[in-house]
Amino acid sequence: MTFGAIGFSSPVLLLALAILxxxxxxxxxxxxxxxxxxxxxxxxxxGLRDEDSSSDRTPWWLLLLRMLAxxxxxxxxxxxxxxxxxxxxxxxxEPLLIVMDASWASAIEWPTKRAVVxxxxxxxxxxxxxxxxxQLSAPEPLAFRAASDWSGRLVGMAPNPWAADPEAxxxxxxxxxxxxxxxxxxxxxxxxxxxxxxxxxLQSHGPVMIHQGNRxxxxxSPPVIADGEIVLTxxxxxxxxxxxxxxxxxxxxxxxxxxxxxSVPVSFxxxxxxxxxxxxxPAELRAxxxxxxxxxxxxxxxxxxxxxxxxxxxxxxxAGREDREGLELLSPLHYLEQAFLPAAQMxxxxxxxxxxxxxxxxxxxxxxxxTVAEExxxxxxxxxxxxxxxxxGPRLAASDTARNAETHLMPVRLxxxxxxxxxxxxxxxxxxxxxxxxxxxxxxxAIPDEVTITAQVMAQPDPTLxxxxxxxxxxxxxxxxxxxxxxxxxxxxxxxxxxxxxxLPLSGLFVQxxxxxxxxxxxxxPDLVQMQGTTWQPVQVLDGFxxxxxxxxxxxxxxxRLISEPPxxxxxxxxxxxxxxxxxxxVTTAEPDLRPVNWPESVPVMDLSPPVExxxxxxxxxxxxxxxxxxxxxxxxxxxxxxxxxxxxVVLTLLLIPDLGQAQQSKAQLATSEVVLAxxxxxxxxxxxxxxxxxxxxxxxxxxxxxxxxxxxxxINLEADELSFxxxxxxxxxxxxxxxxxxxxxxxxxxxxxxxxILFDTRDAxxxxxxxxxxxxxxxxxxxxxxxxxxxxxxxxxxxxxxxxYLLQDFPGRFTGQPVWVEAxxxxxxxxxxxxxxxLNDGVTPVIIGGNDWAAAWAINESGxxxxxxxxxxxxxxxxxxxxxxxxxxxxxxLTGNYKSDQVHVPALLGRLGQ
Numbered sequence: 001m002t003f004g005a006i007g008f009s010s011p012v013l014l015l016a017l018a019i020l021x022x023x024x025x026x027x028x029x030x031x032x033x034x035x036x037x038x039x040x041x042x043x044x045x046x047g048l049r050d051e052d053s054s055s056d057r058t059p060w061w062l063l064l065l066r067m068l069a070x071x072x073x074x075x076x077x078x079x080x081x082x083x084x085x086x087x088x089x090x091x092x093x094e095p096l097l098i099v100m101d102a103s104w105a106s107a108i109e110w111p112t113k114r115a116v117v118x119x120x121x122x123x124x125x126x127x128x129x130x131x132x133x134x135q136l137s138a139p140e141p142l143a144f145r146a147a148s149d150w151s152g153r154l155v156g157m158a159p160n161p162w163a164a165d166p167e168a169x170x171x172x173x174x175x176x177x178x179x180x181x182x183x184x185x186x187x188x189x190x191x192x193x194x195x196x197x198x199x200x201x202l203q204s205h206g207p208v209m210i211h212q213g214n215r216x217x218x219x220x221s222p223p224v225i226a227d228g229e230i231v232l233t234x235x236x237x238x239x240x241x242x243x244x245x246x247x248x249x250x251x252x253x254x255x256x257x258x259x260x261x262x263s264v265p266v267s268f269x270x271x272x273x274x275x276x277x278x279x280x281x282p283a284e285l286r287a288x289x290x291x292x293x294x295x296x297x298x299x300x301x302x303x304x305x306x307x308x309x310x311x312x313x314x315x316x317x318x319a320g321r322e323d324r325e326g327l328e329l330l331s332p333l334h335y336l337e338q339a340f341l342p343a344a345q346m347x348x349x350x351x352x353x354x355x356x357x358x359x360x361x362x363x364x365x366x367x368x369x370x371t372v373a374e375e376x377x378x379x380x381x382x383x384x385x386x387x388x389x390x391x392x393g394p395r396l397a398a399s400d401t402a403r404n405a406e407t408h409l410m411p412v413r414l415x416x417x418x419x420x421x422x423x424x425x426x427x428x429x430x431x432x433x434x435x436x437x438x439x440x441x442x443x444x445x446a447i448p449d450e451v452t453i454t455a456q457v458m459a460q461p462d463p464t465l466x467x468x469x470x471x472x473x474x475x476x477x478x479x480x481x482x483x484x485x486x487x488x489x490x491x492x493x494x495x496x497x498x499x500x501x502x503x504l505p506l507s508g509l510f511v512q513x514x515x516x517x518x519x520x521x522x523x524x525x526p527d528l529v530q531m532q533g534t535t536w537q538p539v540q541v542l543d544g545f546x547x548x549x550x551x552x553x554x555x556x557x558x559x560x561r562l563i564s565e566p567p568x569x570x571x572x573x574x575x576x577x578x579x580x581x582x583x584x585x586x587v588t589t590a591e592p593d594l595r596p597v598n599w600p601e602s603v604p605v606m607d608l609s610p611p612v613e614x615x616x617x618x619x620x621x622x623x624x625x626x627x628x629x630x631x632x633x634x635x636x637x638x639x640x641x642x643x644x645x646x647x648x649x650v651v652l653t654l655l656l657i658p659d660l661g662q663a664q665q666s667k668a669q670l671a672t673s674e675v676v677l678a679x680x681x682x683x684x685x686x687x688x689x690x691x692x693x694x695x696x697x698x699x700x701x702x703x704x705x706x707x708x709x710x711x712x713x714x715x716i717n718l719e720a721d722e723l724s725f726x727x728x729x730x731x732x733x734x735x736x737x738x739x740x741x742x743x744x745x746x747x748x749x750x751x752x753x754x755x756x757x758i759l760f761d762t763r764d765a766x767x768x769x770x771x772x773x774x775x776x777x778x779x780x781x782x783x784x785x786x787x788x789x790x791x792x793x794x795x796x797x798x799x800x801x802x803x804x805x806y807l808l809q810d811f812p813g814r815f816t817g818q819p820v821w822v823e824a825x826x827x828x829x830x831x832x833x834x835x836x837x838x839x840l841n842d843g844v845t846p847v848i849i850g851g852n853d854w855a856a857a858w859a860i861n862e863s864g865x866x867x868x869x870x871x872x873x874x875x876x877x878x879x880x881x882x883x884x885x886x887x888x889x890x891x892x893x894x895l896t897g898n899y900k901s902d903q904v905h906v907p908a909l910l911g912r913l914g915q
Contacts, residue, residue, distance in 0.1 A: 134175070316362045415459070430453060433453075559578070698891070729756065761855065776851070812852055814853040
């Protein structure tokens with residue numbers, strides 16, 4: 001039932017408003033204040049009637065106040081809702097399935113989507129509709145349960161840095177089952193394979209509604225180097241007019257801190273889906289860049305990581321002759337060093353000594369003859385992606401290298417001798433450079449008029465010569481030639497690297513040409529053949545919001561997958577280390593597939609802007625309480641019972657009364673004032689009740705048997721609550737509980753390092769031992785992987801846990817027979833003569849792992865009776881008693897540490913006292 005923007009979940013209660021006129025007369029009376037009088041003639045008053053009754057003097061405004069208070073109570077219990085969602089009667093009863101793409105593109109409006117989902121869960125909870133949530137990027141079997149159970153899990157849900165696998169569509173359809181349900185699909189707006197099949201399957205189960213945001217999605221392709229500048233290409237999903245964006249370049253400063261290095265404005269034309277921006281930085285700054293990101297777009301697609309692409313390159317310089325002492329300007333390497341030094345790291349040494357370091361570029365200046373070993377090693381290095389840069393000179397001109405046949409390490413065949421002014425093949429005047437062709441890597445560079453060539457080595461005419469010339473003189477003779485060698489290349493300058501044959505090394509053009517050939521040439525991405533047989537270890541990975549996180553627990557991946565597969569749960573985008581380089585694996589490619597999805601016309605599509613449902617029952621009930629408080633004050637004032645000073649005190653008291661949640665002590669206050677045992681809230685309401693009852697039962701046992709008097713246990717949220725207040729945290733494991741966030745794992749590791757203890761209970765000892773042989777055991781391994789857990793071992797017979805209060809050798813719970821794991825003993829633990837145990841470490845084990853379901857064995861109800869059966873007959877009660885004793889030993893171990901181990905020092909202390 002709705003009235004404008006307000007609806008009522010229990011409109012029948014509004015019929016009670018009809019009795020307000022009757023209440024008008026009932027509520028008029030104000031009880032007169034009793035007055036005590038001592039009057040002997042009271043008998044004379046019997047039978048008299050007071051015509052002026054107190055009810056006639058009740059003010060109209062007080063009656064109105066009472067009527068409003070009662071009306072507010074009636075409306076509050078009628079369940080008023082602001083902006084209610086309209087549904088028919090059938091949809092109110094059938095189950096609700098919430099489908100979420102939860103992909104990298106979903107992060108752009110994730111908080112808004114989560115707010116709408118939370119509203120749907122509240123609505124389903126009021127209608128008692130079973131609800132399930134299906135994430136397409138990480139599908140799991142459907143579990144329809146109470147909507148309130150999903151509300152706790154929704155807080156920890158986050159988009160994944162990958163998209164749904166189209167190949168998994170058939171498996172997802174199988175998960176839907178056969179029961180009817182209503183579907184609300186929260187889409188990321190991208191067209192993908194398999195969507196039509198999934199939509200048809202969902203429609204076969206019931207009505208489907210799409211929720212989709214309106215915010216423009218933009219992605220960033222990996223950067224490339226062109227003409228000495230970084231080219232950044234942004235793409236958008238739809239061409240909805242001109243738009244301006246900013247691409248931010250982040251890098252490390254000299255101290256290693258991440259900083260915003262530069263910002264590049266980029267403009268989209270009206271009808272264009274892509275736009276480019278150019279960034280020109282000095283080589284030193286360019287080598288420090290780590291990532292590019294579109295400002296305002298917080299998702300992995302807007303992030304482009306940089307690995308070896310822009311790093312400072314390693315260049316080895318090798319000359320064919322020694323430098324002339326005192327004639328530095330005539331050195332074959334002088335001008336090369338000056339050109340490379342600001343932007344690259346120089347390597348020195350012999351050729352065979354340098355090759356194992358795998359430099360990016362090797363420069364041979366007038367090196368004519370190479371040994372067989374040098375040629376083979378250099379050829380293999382070049383085929384693997386290296387750039388061999390050669391310069392001519394007197395030695396090369398006088399040698400027979402590449403005369404009779406083309407060699408692998410020379411781009412063209414050479415003629416004998418050389419061409420120079422006054423030589424056999426001379427020209428009259430020095431020659432200049434011709435403009436660079438469009439297919440040349442030097443295209444676009446300005447050629448100074450003063451650059452002239454006086455001598456060169458000549459290339460032998462050949463059918464392949466024309467395609468290998470990348471720079472030539474005005475008379476058409478080649479100046480620079482190039483040939484591909486596998487993934488690498490070999491380039492020959494037909495002049496010397498110094499100023500003997502030309503003044504090219506004296507010009508800025510020389511530096512620009514070298515920059516394009518060697519310094520700025522981006523490290524090529526390995527191809528599929530090169531990646532075969534290699535393993536790459538993830539170092540850092542992107543989360544669903546485009547933030548880098550450490551990947552220390554992720555296994556290595558096959559190199560071919562980084563080339564042929566898209567990101568997924570086992571291949572997350574991020575930085576990967578190989579044997580000799582680092583590779584950036586980004587969400588988007590150079591040509592990303594961005595297409596808006598086209599939904600069937602029969603499916604309604606809603607954006608995320610409509611206001612979500614807002615319950616108003618609490619507002620009306622709070623208003624009613626306030627009105628009743630005012631009625632109390634007014635009634636006391638009218639009866640003469642409220643003096644001005646007392647009225648002020650009452651008002652202050654009413655205003656300062658905290659609500660019920662504030663009246664109770666906060667978790668922090670309670671945990672710091674008393675000993676409190678805690679348990680992890682798993683999102684499973686039934687399991688959380690068992691944990692609460694179990695720790696309450698353990699606390700009762702401690703109260704009656706020890707000096708420890710713990711308060712009632714507290715359920716903690718790993719994402720929000722402080723952990724350091726609790727000496728012991730009980731963590732039951734379920735297969736479907738969400739994994740904590742990185743921040744939560746950081747707090748958990750800090751808790752373990754500072755003396756806290758976590759009792760992991762897989763509760764599966766009746767079907768499997770500890771390990772990955774059961775769903776709970778496998779889930780525990782995934783949950784505990786990011787934790788800083790020391791090496792473990794089954795509890796040894798002389799561990800302090802076996803004697804902190806009771807002498808125990810077994811640690812049963814509701815189940816028994818499986819080992820319990822604790823921190824392994826130090827390797828130097830020694831047996832003490834005369835003592836039945838070793839001198840173990842003095843610290844408390846940070847974790848205890850088992851599957852005996854201890855909470856169920858400890859659990860008691862309000863009257864103190866056990867909640868769950870343990871075994872049968874006397875043996876079962878004996879097992880429960882041992883479970884309680886283990887709990888006592890556990891808490892005493894947490895609170896006192898290994899004080900029992902100090903007994904090893906008793907003989908020595910007694911001996912000293914005897915002296």
